[in-house]
Structure formats: C-alpha cells, structure tokens
Amino acid sequence: MSVQTPPHPAGLAPAPAPFLDVRDLRVHFPTEDGLVRSVDGVSFTLEKGRTLGIVGESGSGKSVTSLALLGLHKGTRAQVSGEIRLEGRDLVALPEAEMRALRGRTVSMIFQDPLSALHPFFTVGSQIAEAYRVHHKVSKKEARDRAVEMLKRVGIPQPERRAGDYPHQFSGGMRQRAMIAMSLVCDPALLIADEPTTALDVTVQAQILDLIGDLQEEFGSAVVIITHDLGVVSDVADDILVMYGGRRIEYGSTRDVLKNPQHPYTWGLLRSMPHLTGDVGERLDPIPGSPPSLIHLPGGCAFHPRCAYKGWVPDGRCTRERPELRLLSGSARHLAACHLTDEAKQEIRGGTGPDDHAATARTAR
Numbered sequence: 001m002s003v004q005t006p007p008h009p010a011g012l013a014p015a016p017a018p019f020l021d022v023r024d025l026r027v028h029f030p031t032e033d034g035l036v037r038s039v040d041g042v043s044f045t046l047e048k049g050r051t052l053g054i055v056g057e058s059g060s061g062k063s064v065t066s067l068a069l070l071g072l073h074k075g076t077r078a079q080v081s082g083e084i085r086l087e088g089r090d091l092v093a094l095p096e097a098e099m100r101a102l103r104g105r106t107v108s109m110i111f112q113d114p115l116s117a118l119h120p121f122f123t124v125g126s127q128i129a130e131a132y133r134v135h136h137k138v139s140k141k142e143a144r145d146r147a148v149e150m151l152k153r154v155g156i157p158q159p160e161r162r163a164g165d166y167p168h169q170f171s172g173g174m175r176q177r178a179m180i181a182m183s184l185v186c187d188p189a190l191l192i193a194d195e196p197t198t199a200l201d202v203t204v205q206a207q208i209l210d211l212i213g214d215l216q217e218e219f220g221s222a223v224v225i226i227t228h229d230l231g232v233v234s235d236v237a238d239d240i241l242v243m244y245g246g247r248r249i250e251y252g253s254t255r256d257v258l259k260n261p262q263h264p265y266t267w268g269l270l271r272s273m274p275h276l277t278g279d280v281g282e283r284l285d286p287i288p289g290s291p292p293s294l295i296h297l298p299g300g301c302a303f304h305p306r307c308a309y310k311g312w313v314p315d316g317r318c319t320r321e322r323p324e325l326r327l328l329s330g331s332a333r334h335l336a337a338c339h340l341t342d343e344a345k346q347e348i349r350g351g352t353g354p355d356d357h358a359a360t361a362r363t364a365r
C-alpha cells in the first residue's frame with residue numbers, strides 16, 4: 001500500500017525535505033493586557049542558495065519570525081510552537097545549549113543597526129575574530145587573519161589596518177559591511193538579514209544588497225531578508241512572503257508576487273513604494289490606517305478596517321469570515337488570503353491599477 005505524503009502547510013506540493021522547513025510557527029507573548037499573537041501559524045520553505053524576502057509593516061510578525069529562526073525566544077516568556085526544521089532538525093524543540101552551538105555557526109544574523117550589534121569598546125577586527133574563535137579551535141593569530149580576510153571580502157579598504165579600528169571610526173556603510181563579515185565568518189548555512197539596509201542611504205543600500213547576493217553565491221547560504229520595503233527584495237529575493245497581523249497573506253515567487261500581486265495589502269505596499277522609473281516629485285500612496293493590535297486582531301479578514309476593496313465582497317463577508325490562504329488558479333505555488341474573486345480583482349486592477357506599480361517593480365528585476 002502506498003503512503004501519501006501529507007500536503008505541506010505552506011500549500012506546496014509534497015517534495016523532498018527542504019533545507020529550511022517552517023511549519024505552523026506560532027510565537028505568542030503573554031502580557032497583562034492579553035496574549036500577543038506576534039506570529040500565528042506561519043509556514044514557508046527555503047533551499048540553500050536561495051533567498052526569501054519576508055515583507056510587512058512593523059508589527060506584522062516578520063522580525064519575531066526571524067528571532068525564532070535563531071532560537072532567541074528560548075528562555076523568555078514567549079510561547080513558541082510549530083516546527084522550524086533546518087536540515088531535518090527541529091530548532092523549536094532543540095535545547096538552548098545546542099541552539100547556542102548552532103547560532104553564529106550554522107544560523108547567523110545581520111542586524112539592522114550595526115552600532116548596537118558591535119561593541120563600542122572593542123576593535124572591529126577583534127570582534128570578528130572572537131565570533132570565529134567561539135566556534136573554531138584556532139589560535140588568536142589565525143582568528144585575526146580570518147577577520148582581516150573577511151573584511152577584505154566585504155570590501156573594506158586596507159583591511160589589515162582597519163581591523164584595528166573601533167566601530168565609531170567606520171562609516172554607516174562600512175559598519176554594515178563589518179557586520180556582514182562577522183555574520184559570515186563561520187560560513188553559516190542560513191543567514192538572516194533583518195532590515196539590513198534601512199539605516200543606509202540609497203546608493204549604499206544597493207551596494208550592501210549586491211554584497212549579500214555575491215557572498216550568498218560564494219558561500220551557498222540560504223538567506224532570509226526581513227524588510228518593510230518590497231523594493232529591497234524585488235531585486236534579490238527568489239520568493240516573497242507578505243505578512244500582516246502575524247499571518248501570511250501572500251506567498252509566492254518574487255516574479256509572481258510582483259507581476260501579479262493578489263492581495264489588497266500587497267497592492268498597498270506596492271503603491272507606497274517609490275517608482276524606480278518614476279518622477280522625482282512623484283506622490284507615494286501610503287496604506288491608510290495603522291497595523292492591527294496583535295492582542296485583539298479584527299474579526300474576519302484582519303486587513304478589513306484598512307481595505308478599500310471590502311465592498312467588492314458581498315454580504316459583509318470580509319468582516320465576518322477569515323479568508324484562507326488559497327492557491328491562485330493556474331499557479332503551482334502562488335498563494336493569497338483574500339475573499340475577492342478573480343473577476344473582481346481583474347475589474348479592480350483594470351480600473352485603479354495596482355498593476356501600474358507592479359509593472360514598475362518588475363522593471364527592477
């Protein structure tokens with residue numbers, strides 16, 4: 001009798017075990033005001049050498065997801081459930097001591113703000129060398145050589161000399177490069193970059209994203225980029241997961257999500273993104289309203305208080321019934337959670353045209 005592999009909760013067809021397989025991840029925080037459901041049933045997969053962009057506003061659960069991948073909620077009040085399988089090993093069930101051994105070596109993170117991640121009292125080179133020595137039994141000299149080599153690889157000029165500088169002696173872009181060097185010094189299999197370019201100007205942003213892409217090719221790591229800006233991932237991600245209120249609302253290949261976005265929230269993110277080919281004086285359209293409370297998420301579709309299209313769905317269904325994440329007809333792996341019919345989306349997009357922005361985003365690829 002043949003045994004059927006159960007369908008993956010990410011909605012994808014059964015396949016060999018992926019390198020990273022996150023299933024029904026939940027991260028809840030008990031507070032005096034109630035349970036904060038920061039991440040509520042998130043699933044996705046990622047292969048080595050590929051990049052996933054997790055996109056959403058603050059409070060969407062994207063950063064909490066990334067901290068869960070690093071096991072940083074262990075030992076806190078957070079209630080974590082579901083599975084995070086990395087090469088078959090479930091990180092959620094892993095004891096903290098074993099997780100600590102993986103952190104930095106197998107799973108590593110580039111933080112948003114290198115100034116707070118780098119210690120101000122130690123030289124940049126010594127901090128990268130120390131990150132290497134924690135996981136490898138090498139001499140101080142070997143660790144320092146490795147640090148200099150990494151600084152060179154991330155494009156720091158005169159790395160031998162600059163390794164002796166303190167973080168405040170580096171520019172913002174150089175600090176982020178040093179942070180990347182520190183994250184990659186142990187050749188991690190999974191690299192998580194949390195808003196890696198937010199604090200940088202546009203030119204340096206592009207350089208840093210190129211650098212992450214080049215190093216990923218060289219090291220063959222899987223990369224998760226966390227960002228509020230679809231523009232950041234449009235060039236570098238293979239897949240995009242859009243989160244809202246701690247849940248997935250759209251998931252698919254970058255090409256599909258940008259070329260044929262299916263969820264009004266994704267339309268809103270695209271509209272609030274500068275046109276890469278547009279006018280200098282162009283007006284951006286921010287999504288009206290604020291992200292929802294993660295304690296009292298709105299009933300029905302969590303996005304309904306902000307959604308301009310809920311009137312297109314009859315009988316007030318958007319306010320009553322939570323839309324399931326569904327495969328887009330004719331697609332093998334593009335999912336969205338919205339009650340709008342294909343015909344309604346077609347009509348909306350023929351009129352007000354979220355596609356205009358999607359087309360612009362497309363030009364970035």
Ligand code: SF4
Pocket residue numbers: 263264265301302303304307308309310313318323337338339340
């Ligand atoms: Fe808008 Fe309704 Fe779709 Fe939610 S389900 S995004 S409220 S149209």
